[in-house]
Amino acid sequence: MTVEVAIQQALNGISFGALLFILAAGLSLIFGMMDVINLAHGAFYMLGAYIALAAVQRTGNFWLALVLAPLLVGALGLIIEPLLLRRLRGRHLDQVLLTIGISLVIVDLVGLVAGREIRSIPFPAGLDRSVPIIGGDYPVYRLFVIAFGILLAALFAFIHRRSRLGALIRAGVDDAPMLAALGVDIDRVFATTFAAGAALAAIAGVIAAPVFGVFPGMDVDALIYSLIVVVVGGLGTLSGAIAGGALVGPADTFGKVLFPQFALALIFAIVAFVLLLRPTGLLGRVRIAR
Amino acid sequence: MSDRSNRLTRRKFLVASGAAALAAACGPSATPGASASAAATASAAATAGKALKIGVLLPFTKVYAELGNSMKRSTELYLKQAGGKLANRPVTAIYEDEANDPAVGLQKTQKFIEQDNVDLMMGIVATPIAYAVRGAVDSAKMIFIETNAGGNALTRDIANCTPSCKSKYIFRSSFSSWQISSPIGDYFATKKGVKEAFTFVADYGFGTESAADFTQSFTKGGGKVTGSLKAPLGSADFLPFVTQLKNQPTKDIYSFFSGTDAINYIKAWNQLGMPAAGYRMNGAGFLTEQDVLKEVKDLANGAVTSLFWAVTLDNAENKAFVDAYQKEYNLLPDVFAVQQWDGLKAVDLALQATKGDTSNKDAFITALEGVKFKSPRGDFEFDKTTHNPIQDMYIREVKVQSGQAVNVIVDKIARVTDPGKPTT
Numbered sequence A: 001m002t003v004e005v006a007i008q009q010a011l012n013g014i015s016f017g018a019l020l021f022i023l024a025a026g027l028s029l030i031f032g033m034m035d036v037i038n039l040a041h042g043a044f045y046m047l048g049a050y051i052a053l054a055a056v057q058r059t060g061n062f063w064l065a066l067v068l069a070p071l072l073v074g075a076l077g078l079i080i081e082p083l084l085l086r087r088l089r090g091r092h093l094d095q096v097l098l099t100i101g102i103s104l105v106i107v108d109l110v111g112l113v114a115g116r117e118i119r120s121i122p123f124p125a126g127l128d129r130s131v132p133i134i135g136g137d138y139p140v141y142r143l144f145v146i147a148f149g150i151l152l153a154a155l156f157a158f159i160h161r162r163s164r165l166g167a168l169i170r171a172g173v174d175d176a177p178m179l180a181a182l183g184v185d186i187d188r189v190f191a192t193t194f195a196a197g198a199a200l201a202a203i204a205g206v207i208a209a210p211v212f213g214v215f216p217g218m219d220v221d222a223l224i225y226s227l228i229v230v231v232v233g234g235l236g237t238l239s240g241a242i243a244g245g246a247l248v249g250p251a252d253t254f255g256k257v258l259f260p261q262f263a264l265a266l267i268f269a270i271v272a273f274v275l276l277l278r279p280t281g282l283l284g285r286v287r288i289a290r
Numbered sequence B: 001m002s003d004r005s006n007r008l009t010r011r012k013f014l015v016a017s018g019a020a021a022l023a024a025a026c027g028p029s030a031t032p033g034a035s036a037s038a039a040a041t042a043s044a045a046a047t048a049g050k051a052l053k054i055g056v057l058l059p060f061t062k063v064y065a066e067l068g069n070s071m072k073r074s075t076e077l078y079l080k081q082a083g084g085k086l087a088n089r090p091v092t093a094i095y096e097d098e099a100n101d102p103a104v105g106l107q108k109t110q111k112f113i114e115q116d117n118v119d120l121m122m123g124i125v126a127t128p129i130a131y132a133v134r135g136a137v138d139s140a141k142m143i144f145i146e147t148n149a150g151g152n153a154l155t156r157d158i159a160n161c162t163p164s165c166k167s168k169y170i171f172r173s174s175f176s177s178w179q180i181s182s183p184i185g186d187y188f189a190t191k192k193g194v195k196e197a198f199t200f201v202a203d204y205g206f207g208t209e210s211a212a213d214f215t216q217s218f219t220k221g222g223g224k225v226t227g228s229l230k231a232p233l234g235s236a237d238f239l240p241f242v243t244q245l246k247n248q249p250t251k252d253i254y255s256f257f258s259g260t261d262a263i264n265y266i267k268a269w270n271q272l273g274m275p276a277a278g279y280r281m282n283g284a285g286f287l288t289e290q291d292v293l294k295e296v297k298d299l300a301n302g303a304v305t306s307l308f309w310a311v312t313l314d315n316a317e318n319k320a321f322v323d324a325y326q327k328e329y330n331l332l333p334d335v336f337a338v339q340q341w342d343g344l345k346a347v348d349l350a351l352q353a354t355k356g357d358t359s360n361k362d363a364f365i366t367a368l369e370g371v372k373f374k375s376p377r378g379d380f381e382f383d384k385t386t387h388n389p390i391q392d393m394y395i396r397e398v399k400v401q402s403g404q405a406v407n408v409i410v411d412k413i414a415r416v417t418d419p420g421k422p423t424t
Helices: A003-034 A041-059 A062-083 A092-114 A140-162 A164-181 A186-212 A218-233 A238-258 A260-277 B002-030 B032-044 B065-081 B102-115 B127-139 B177-191 B205-220 B239-246 B259-271 B290-300 B316-329 B335-353 B361-370
Strands: A130-133 A136-139 B052-058 B089-097 B120-123 B143-146 B170-172 B196-203 B224-232 B252-256 B280-284 B304-307 B372-375 B378-382 B389-401 B404-416
Touching: A003 A041, A003 A136, A003 A140, A003 A164, A003 A186, A003 A218, A003 A238, A003 B239, A041 A062, A041 A092, A041 A186, A041 A218, A062 A186, A092 A218, A130 A140, A136 A140, A140 A164, A140 A186, A140 A238, A164 A186, A186 A218, A186 B259, A218 A238, A218 A260, A238 A260, A238 B239, A260 B224, B052 B065, B052 B102, B065 B089, B065 B316, B065 B335, B089 B102, B102 B127, B120 B335, B127 B143, B127 B170, B127 B205, B143 B335, B143 B361, B177 B205, B177 B252, B177 B280, B177 B304, B177 B389, B177 B404, B196 B205, B196 B239, B205 B224, B205 B252, B224 B239, B239 B259, B259 B290, B290 B389, B290 B404, B304 B404, B316 B335, B316 B372, B335 B361, B335 B372, B335 B378
Parallel strands: B052 B089, B052 B120, B120 B143, B143 B170, B196 B224, B196 B252, B252 B280, B280 B304
Antiparallel strands: A130 A136, B304 B389, B372 B378, B378 B389, B389 B404
């Protein structure tokens, strides 16, 4: 592999990693705050992609889809949390089962409404070209994905550290019952968190749709990748999702190119290795069982 | 004492009931052939006019759901046109979902054989499922028309029958992967004058088979395969692979991908400006079938592929088929619909030849072997030794005509017949 190819593949890996970060951020947020492993995450991702497909088909506007999908899926999250999830608070296994049930319902409804054909969304106008970069032409859309991932991470970091919401989240992750005792409406915080996590999954669905396509079964692929990322990076922290994406994206890309037979094995080898050395993931925190 | 005797009786009871349950569980499955053949002889005399049960095993969930739906639509259209009867026997089609899972496929096959007592079986999209049910179908002497899966082994003589091999009870109305991969290799080398090619296929049985068949015939025709690359099935991100393709000098790329993989591959191909850099995309026909073309549109422009059918194929049967399908469903039929259609047509004609009798298996097999008809794809008949179709292969090029990307037929390779045994 020449230097130019290596640079291009590194960019491919970074852009894939950025996408994985966007995908995993919502899952990580919900777990960190609510202690819920949301297995409906892939279904929210799929729903976001299908909303984007419908919006692009009708208006031809990708950016509208990028706004609409998280709003709608976020609203759904805002309904699901108080209606279903809240009743099972603290019952982890039941919550996991519930989110599996939610995902099955969403996926089947999507299939019923949108059909089971494989679909795709064209790259948004202006981002469908390539630009010369070190080592050859590089697709603009991938650069956009990298930039979007960095921007989202920066925005998160800002909210997390500087805003009242961030303070609530940090306090909630540490000790939710204490936060409630201090007079914070914890129900509202949880509902908002769940909605935000769902909206993030939808954003990932929209961003990924032009690259990966829109098809039945996409929810499972997304869920597996996001679980890998949060397990490697560390569940429940923003920096964990970033670290996970940054490690898994390039590893997956170079693995596919250099040892295609072992690409999948490589990813799980990384998971196993990280868990051996750091059972909580690269940047995971030790959680106190409550 | 009474307690002790009580315990003993309970234990005895458990042993006895356990044995009974075991016998009940093993009983029916241990003697399927016997009961099936007894039922067959009993009904042999009064077959005509009696209901014909067809077990149709298709994927209605997971990634291949739309293929299953298409084949179901085709089945229903055929039966509707036939007035619900084949050779004067009213037809009941029993649909089951194979869920793209060999274990589920085998279980549903056993249900068809043991519970439903179907007269014949059709369907199965994925090759691993076809291989998984081969043994059950063969030992139950169940006539099975495979209407999609193209794995070579299903209609070949294979040592130890691993992973699969032909059966006198299995017919295939679709294709073998050799048929859609090997002729185009020869065509490229001898007719198109291509000197060098590079293969890039999906890393699973079918893709590997396709690359090997292409490489063999292309090399035999005087060409040279300069290298190969494989992408895991459902790779999602194709940019790393296309980056590798662009950084090697051979311009003609032979590919096998289908569905979502094909769409993502073609999009990545264009994003990296492969056409402008002089690279040419070629492959087995599924790379540019309608499900893919309607999503990628002009991005696949110029791709050359081989398949036994195209929606644009100009013959009377195809026109009638496409019109009828469109009228019924307001949709263009796809190649999967054609395969299912031809499977039913073959069954229909064979039934007419036996006057509706399916109980004499050997007579029905002989009738199927003798079937010859004009299909939407052209002349159709089964190869008597393999039960795989003998069919024309079309070389198609994607062109944009009045704003629509279509496969335009540029050449034809007549009567392509699978070799019926491993070629290496």
